[in-house]
Each structure stands twice: as structure tokens, then as C-alpha cells.
Amino acid sequence: MWHMPLEEALLRARIRRLTRRSRLRPSNRRLPRQFRRSTDPREVTPARTAQLIITAFGVALVAGTVLLLLPGARTGEGGATVLEAVFTATSAICVTGLVVVDTPTYWTPFGQAVILALIQIGGFGVMSFTTVLGILLARRLGLKARILSSAETKHPGYGDMRRVLLRILATTAVIEVAVAAALALRFHAGYDYGVGRAVWHGVFHAVSAFNNAGFALYSLSIMDFAADPWINLPLIVAVVLGGLGFPVLYQLRKEWRLPRRWTLNTRLVLFASPILLLGGTVFLCAVEWSSPTTLGPMGTGEKLLAGFFQSTVARTAGFNSIDVSAMHPVSWLGLDILMLIGGGPAGTAGGLKVTTFAVLGYIAFTEITGGSAVNVLGKRLPRSVQRQAITVVVLAVGAVVTGTMALMLMHEDLGLDRVLFEAVSAFATVGLSTGITAELSGPGQLVLVALMFLGRLGPVTVATATAYRHRRLLYELPEERPLIG
Template identity: 70%
Template sequence: MTLTTMLGIVLARKFGLSIKLLARAETKSFGSGRVRHVVLRIVATTAVIEFAAAVLLFLRFLLHYHYSPGQAVAHAVFHSVSAFNNAGFALYTLNVMDFNEDPFILLPLAGCVILGGLGFPVLYELRHHLRLPRMWSMNTRLVLLATPVLLIGGTIFIAVLEWSNPGTLGPQPVGSKILNAFFQSTIARTAGFNSLDIAQMHPVSWLGMDVLMFIGGGPAGTAGGLKVTTFGVLFFIAWTEIRGGAAVPVLGKQLSRSVQREAITLVVLAMGAVIAGTMLLMLSDIALGLDRALFEVVSAFATVGLSTGITASLSPFAQVVLICLMFLGRLGPVTVATALAVGRQPRAYELPKERPLIG
């Protein structure tokens, strides 16, 4: 939608109300009159971040790895764009495993992934109100609270489980172990780079990465997954219920009931898709274990791109299942469900209320 709006701005100098509304929905902006401004900000932000990362990577490729200037530019730009857009494609057979002890390669990539995963609304607010946290929206507060928790928690989790694993962190010095644990924790947030051999990781590490992939990054950004705000909302709903409250307070503000329903619906539909996809993969190959099948399905649904190495050996049916999950995960299960429900007449009456026993 950003590209469509940009074409309207550049070619026609104007665009219709329908495009404005679609772009507003995609960028999570407020007011159709600001769509042009928001879209231009998105393009400028993307260009600045990708250019800065490309410069750092270019200097490293040129000065340390002695690439030719042309090759250094090509590799720097490709990996910068791939990282910021949470794509995870690399130009090397082993992805970025050859650079697993080089912080000057891994950290710029991780930085791009994090910034892209924060979401453009958060970047926009930080640019204007960095020193005024009281002016941050609930969305920005949730993203900035959840992101470091997941990054640090994921780093500790992977480091503890893989510290002595001879196939991953075991042979590396301490500094590289911490670097790669942080990088892989960052990447599990929906950008499929890998500096470690995923196939050699402990199954419990896969399960932990399943959780990180499923959660994903911030909304209205380049990350996939169900978004950290969705799970932040669910956490505060549960916390309020445990404390016996009625309205759900979230970081100094009250949560809308419609948002509560939306978050619960999204998680239920997503879990259904993941469970169904895992079952279909295991039915297509009876020798495929639950841990590998689940990892593959969550990675596809969250549009991450990580794999334990089984993708190429899957049956055509299983690969089609993964393709469908990628498509569903990128569109969003709520969007798909809403599209399927279009045309149904709303009820003109309300049913009597009743409270079933829960738990």
C-alpha cells in the first residue's frame, strides 16, 4: 500500500479516497489527510536506515574482507535491505555463518532488523518525542517495553541452552557466544538470517525460538508474527483478570474493549492455523518429528524463513502447505477471515446473555 500510494503521488500527484483509506489502514496513521505525509516519512526513514547500514557493511567488506569496490557495494546494499525488511536472504551458501565472530557484520544487520521490527509509528514518535515519554502512544510504550524484554530474554535462553553445544556455540570464545546468542535472538523476531547451524540446535532451543517467531515484532513495520502489541494486550488482560479488575489498564491508559476482542481473535485463529499446518506436515511425512514440523510451520506462518534444514526434502504437498501459511501469515488471519465473511448480513437482534463456567 505504501508503494501504491507513492505511485499515486509521483505519477498522478493525487490519489482517491479508497487508496487513502487503504494506505491509512496499512500504515496505522490517523486521518486520511495525513496519508501523503506518513507515506513520505516511511520512504525517507527506510532509505536513511538502509543507507547507514549499507555504508557500515561496505566499509567492512572492502577494508577487512578485501572485496572489490563493486562487490562490496552490491553485498552491502543487498544485506542492508534484506535486514531492514526482515527478509533474511543472504548471498552466501551458509547464510551469515561465516561471519559468526564478526560483530561489524552481525551488529549492523541486527540493528536493521530491530529498527524495521519496531514499526514506523514507533520510529516516527521517537523521532519527534524521544525525550518526552509522556507523549508516547500506548502502541509505542508496548513495543518499547516488550522488545528489549524479548531480545534479552531470548539471548539468555539461547546462550544457556547452546553454551556447550559442540554444533553451535560450544567451540566459540565467550564474546562470540554472547554475540551469536543475541543475533539469533534478534533474528528469531522474523528475519531469517542465521549465524548458527539451526539444525544442530537443541530441540528446546527450537521451541523457544518458536515462541519468539510467533510473537514477532511491532505492528506497521517490516516484521511478521502476531506482533508484540498483541501479546502485550493479552498479558494485561490476564493480569487484570487475576487481580479482579474490570477495565484493563495498560501503562497508564485504559484499553479499548474492541482491541481486546481483536487480540484474542487473532491469537485463536493463528494458533488454529499453526496446529493445522503442523498436523498436515506430519501427515505428509510420518518420519517428521513434532519439533521440526512445528518449527517449520511457525517460521512459515510468521514469515521468518528459518529452517532446521528439512524444507528442500519436504514433499510437494508439505511445501504447498508452507506457502499457504506464509501467505496467510503475511495477510493476517483476521484479514482473511473478514474477507471470507464479507456479504453476511448483521443480526438485527441480540441474544440473551449467560455466563458459562471457565476453568
């Protein structure tokens, strides 16, 4: 049933009284423009917004694939194969970082520029569209809900999409330019790169880091710089800022001294992110500290830096400063969890988002303690948000399990731990790999392509389809409780 805001309902009632007196037929044209009920099939609804996002990514994917198929995009004679181009374009537009060919040696500077453009489009597109999606959904709320939303965000201009997009663009540009400058200076001063090469490497890795893509211009990713904090720390800053999400960055810029005004989204992201970063660092250092193939040969400071870097990029950048393929299977399982959780919503990070898992944690805590309502940091959580979080997680787990089983059927010799790691990395758009991506068969690589696309757009479209879609029933079925557990 369609529910109109109170102000609109009162205005319509007044018009009906007036038209009844004058025996005129009421018309939408008599209403102010903001209160007219649209009959235009092109109206931007949440479901149509999801379709537009998928279509836009599909068009960008096709365009990127065509460009990578050009002979000038590949070193040597001839062009790339269709599968190589499709996989690389998908990994770039979905800001994942998984590769089937060596980026610095296989692709020419033109091909690398195409990859960089796809990364920027994918990262900015997802961040901007998810933010705009929230605005569109807020506009569909009633008057009371909109007032409450505006009061909570402390942002009266929340509906100005143009201003929001410009802020996202400005935020992206400032962070990427700053990180690129820091990296370029280090490459030039510390590694004797020429100015042009230093700037190119700085820009490429800054864009890749902020957009949480994980593409690198080195065959061993960042392993050659594992002990260099002047390379690691700027990349960490870019990954973290991109992973926090634009709503959090904007509110911190405006109200970083006023935590009491922070929205629940900002509080959850800032509460969960440090725990995951530090927890992942402690976990990886504890497991890999004495391993001769990973952290063992390093000094204490280098081990802590490498552990912190790997914990950071697991959510969800895809760089690696140590050999992931040589890690202990327990480390792979821990990274699976970090990758699946991901970063903050409405940002460049992938995964299911820290807010989703925080909501699940609070739901479980409430059930265990016997609470009647799920309260999160001083706010009561709507039941629709609870159902939404459970739906997204269940569908995501189903996609990962299905992809893992499909890969296992095709490659029984690779083992469950490696295949599961690859599937989670693809779905969470991380890009970390145990080294088996290029070894997969064509159908196996297409499975990863599907997982990357689903992982990047799936949670957004599911959230769009379920948010604010209420249907009031005129009856209820009798209640009965099945046995749980």
C-alpha cells in the first residue's frame, strides 16, 4: 500500500473538498510539483537505480574489454585473448586486483592506463552511486522519517545529489593527489626513479590503493618494499580512507570534534575498523612470526609493519608485502574472514561491510541476553535493517559456497583451502591470491569473473531491492515456533 506524507495527505484532502464544491475533477496538476504522484515509467525508483548501476558497470566492462583487446594494449605481437581481457577488465572495474597475467610485463603503458581508468571509474562509480542510492531511498520516506533522518545526520542539504557527488569527487582527488605525491617523492629520492617514472608509479599505486583495487606495477606486488615504511604507510592511509566510506569521511571532516553528533553508521565503522585492523595484525604476526617463508627472516619492526600492512589490505585492497602463497593455511582462513567482512559502506572497499557484521553481532548479543529490542550504541535498530543484514549475509555465503564448489569440481587437485581463499577474494573484491588464479581453467576463471561482479554489485542491489519495500497485509497467519538449534 502506498503511503503519502502527512503534509501531502492534508493538501490532497483540501483539494478534494474544494473540487467537490465546484464539481471539478481533481488533478495532479493542481498539486505542487513536489507532491505530484509520478506516472512516468522512467521515474528513478530504488529498483530502477539498481538496474542502472548494473547496466553502467556492464557497459564500462565491455568498453574496457574492447580496449584491452587492442594490439597496442599488450606487449609483443598480437593482442590479448578474450578471456584475459575480460578477466582483467572485470577485476579492474570491480576494483578487485586478481590477475591472470603479469600486469607490469604483459600490458603496455596504454594497457596499464586503461586498467587505471577502469579502477578509477569502478571506485568512484560505486562510491558515488551507493551514496546517491541512500539519498534516493531517503527521498522516498515520509515526512516524519525525512525529518528524523535529517536530524540524525545533522545535514539539511542531504538531498542535494549534485553537491554530494562534487564532494565525493573532491575527496577522491585530494587523497589520491596527496598519496601520489608522497609515493612519487619516495620513488624518486629513495630508488632513483626518473621524474616521469616516479610520478607514473606514484599515481598508479595511489589510485589503486584509494580505490582498494590492489593492482601493482611490480610482479611481486609490494614485496620488494616490505621494509620501507615510506611506501607502506601512504598505501595504508589511502586504503583505510577509501575503505571508511564517503559518509564517514564527510562527517569526520565537519564534526570530528563532536562525536556525540556522529551517525550510527559513523560510530559503527569507527568502532569496528580499528578492532579489525589491530586484531588482524596480531593474528597474522602470531601465526607467521617464525615462518621462514613469510615474516621469519625480517626484523621485529619489519614484521610488525608487514603484519599491519597485510591486515589492512585484506579489507580489501589486494596488495601483498609478503608471499601469500607461502602462508600457513590458518592464516588463509583468518584472511578469509577479514576479506569477507570488508570495509565501510558507500566507499571503495568490498566485502559485506563492517556495519553488516556489527549488526549481526548485536542481534546475536541481544538474543543471548534475552533483550526485546536490538540496541546499538544508544540507538534502537529497526527490524527492517536486521532482516536486510541477514539477507545480504545469507546470499553472500550462498554465492561463495556455490563458487567454491564449482571450482572444486573443476580443480580437485588444488585443495579446499586455496580454492575457498580464491573464491572469497573474488567475491569480496580483494585481489589476494594463493597463486592459483592463472592456473585455473577457462571455466574456472569465468567463475571468478562472476564472483567479482556479484560481489561488487550484489550487496548494493540486494539492499536496494529490500530497503523500504513494505507491504502491509490485511491479515496475519497463526504463529508457531519451530525448534531452533
